[in-house]
Amino acid sequence: MVDSRTSRYTLTIDGLETMAAFGRQLGKLLIPGDVLLLYGGLGAGKTTLTQAIGRGLEVPAEYYISSPSFSLMHEYPGRCLLYHIDCYRLTGEDDIEGAGLAEYLEPWAGVCVVEWPERLGALTPAQALRITLHIEEEERRRLLLTCPSEHWSQRLENLCAHFD
Numbered sequence: 590m591v592d593s594r595t596s597r598y599t600l601t602i603d604g605l606e607t608m609a610a611f612g613r614q615l616g617k618l619l620i621p622g623d624v625l626l627l628y629g630g631l632g633a634g635k636t637t638l639t640q641a642i643g644r645g646l647e648v649p650a651e652y653y654i655s656s657p658s659f660s661l662m663h664e665y666p667g668r669c670l671l672y673h674i675d676c677y678r679l680t681g682e683d684d685i686e687g688a689g690l691a692e693y694l695e696p697w698a699g700v701c702v703v704e705w706p707e708r709l710g711a712l713t714p715a716q717a718l719r720i721t722l723h724i725e726e727e728e729r730r731r732l733l734l735t736c737p738s739e740h741w742s743q744r745l746e747n748l749c750a751h752f753d
Contacts, residue, residue, distance in 0.1 A: 596736035598749040604728045608634055609641040611732075611752050616645015618744050619700045621669045624714045626706035629722035634730050635704045638722065642702060643671050656704070661688050670699030676708040685712055718745075 627635040648667040665671040719735040
């Protein structure tokens with residue numbers, strides 16, 4: 590379902606296979622400079638979605654995409670670089686800048702996926718795609734995609750219609 594006034598798409602994802610398919614297709618649409626902000630509680634599927642996005646970005650299979658909770662960021666090769674940032678252990682903008690992560694939130698040579706972006710504060714990129722994952726059942730997730738621009742909406746329209 591799409592809300593044309595706010596450029597929001599709501600999808601129901603049933604199971605890991607559907608989440609993987611969605612993430613792979615999303616990854617295929619991404620271009621260098623894209624930033625995705627993944628919101629959701631523990632176990633909502635943020636890292637699972639990032640793994641699938643990585644496959645869509647052609648990250649080689651020998652690279653296991655894991656949560657960077659303790660290292661804060663992992664970088665993976667592919668069609669373009671994937672920067673996977675996890676802000677869970679950070680407390681705010683000062684921590685993010687101190688860890689050297691702020692530079693990855695600007696237009697860059699790769700795609701940046703951020704888990705726990707609530708901690709970014711004023712560093713939150715205005716042109717980032719926001720994806721909120723809600724747990725509905727053990728294997729079912731509701732995804733809310735909030736597009737910051739017509740550019741994102743145009744890129745996501747067919748993808749979201751396929752998974753609606």
